[in-house]
Amino acid sequence: SIVFLLLGGVSVFNVEGSSIEKQLRQDLFQNYSLDVRPVTNISKPIKVEMGIAIKNLEEFNQKIESIKLNIWLRMNWVNEYMSWNTSNYEGMDFLAINPEQVWRPDIELYNAGGLPEIYTLVGGMNLYNSGEFMWSRPGIFKFSCPLKLEEFPFDTQTCEMTFGSWVYNQNYLELAPYEDTSKSIDILDDFSHSEWKVLEMSYQKSIINDDNNQAKDIITYSVKLKRFSHYYQLSMGMTGVLVFVSFIIMLVSPDNLSRTGTAVFIPLTILALQLTIADKVPVVGYYTLMDKYFLACFVCSMFVSIESGIMYALLMINSTKIFNWMETRMDMDEIKNKDEYNLTEINRGRSYNLEVINNNSKHVDEVNNNYTNRIFRTIAHDNSDLFLTENNMIVKKILKKYCIYVDNLLRLATPLIFSIYIGALINGR
Secondary structure, eight states: OHHHHHHHHHHHHHHHHHHHHHHHHHHHHTTOOTTSOSOSSTTSOEEEEEEEEEEEEEEEETTTTEEEEEEEEEEEEEOTTSOOOGGGGTTOOEEEEOGGGSOOOOEEETTBSSOOEEOOOTTOEEEETTSEEEEEEEEEEEEEOOOOOTTTTSOEEEEEEEEEESSOOTTTEEEEEOSSHHHHEEEOTTOOOSSEEEEEEEEEEEEEEOTTSOEEEEEEEEEEEEEOOHHHHHHHHHHHHHHHHHHHHTTSOTTOHHHHHHHHHHHHHHHHHHHHTTTTSOOOSSOOHHHHHHHHHHHHHHHHHHHHHHHHHHHHOOOHHHHHHHHTTSOHHHHHTSGGGOOOEETTEEEEEEEEEEEEEEEEETTTTEEEEEEEEEOOTTOGGGGSOHHHHHHHHHHHHHHHHHHHHHHHHHHHHHHHHHHHHHHTO
16 A cells, blocks of 8 residues: 555645646747747857867778868857746756757858768756756768878878858857856767777867848867878788898899899889878878989889890890991900900800809810810800800900999999988988
């Protein structure tokens, strides 16, 4: 019986509470008009306080320079027609209001890139007995964010949202941020993103003139984002390693065809590596830091492959026309007096600069009829050197000497210049 009495008391209390709320709503909305600004003095602007809370970064499309933020847009204002005395309604000082039933400030995102994806929460608008409304408007807002990518991928971006009334000028609506900074702009605890980190946020109130030269209050919210560059650093690191591999290939003898064949594949590999991140790299009308880095790597690797090919071609050349042309620009008599250019024909062939191969086995020297361990390496019978004159052979040896000298110089200079440039590029950002 006690249980039934308690349940009956609760039911009576609920019915009584519901009737009080029903009566309050009926009194408030009787003869209420949505189209009228809720001020008793029409010459007085209604003050709207505003703030945002950033919940998440939904999307940052860098190619079209737009961003989507999941934010909670919060506004407070006083409706002078909807206040009541709590003593007349059993101390009731709060109501949950359907936003469609009351006047709302037409605060819009000026630099919107599309319609906001608004979703509602039950009790999103609260009304207090003083006539003050508190409206929390959660949604996903898409807006333009011009990018500055000179330092990409080590860049920071500042995106701005500009809010203001679309209809009312400063004489009818005063827009202001919350006096409490923590309510004006903040980040919710569950904010996270795989590529961007929020460094700081700020806001600023200002005044603009509309098309009718009417002054309007606006609030601009700025969000500064720092890019996580790990993904791009990995690609840049692999590209840099490929360039240094080409430097190692340069250590191979220049008359080895494998050196040129291997070096050619390095720039092709760099191009293939760039294609893997092409969709992630923004397209802009100027060079980013990453563009300069990849371009330096590609040019350097191409230079190594071209230099290797040219050196091989010069060392393997056997054109009598070229050698004869070079002879006319040399003092051959003076050159022949030097021991290093004293060539001798051996066994119907020509020796390669009188190269001597030591061998432990003894062979018969038919001229002196004794044994010798000196073996002369001669040119094959079908080698094009057989058709060169003695002067041509001297010119060829001189050409080889200078080619090897230049090649050794480039072996040292190329990695040094590349390292200095890349170091200055990264440290100068």
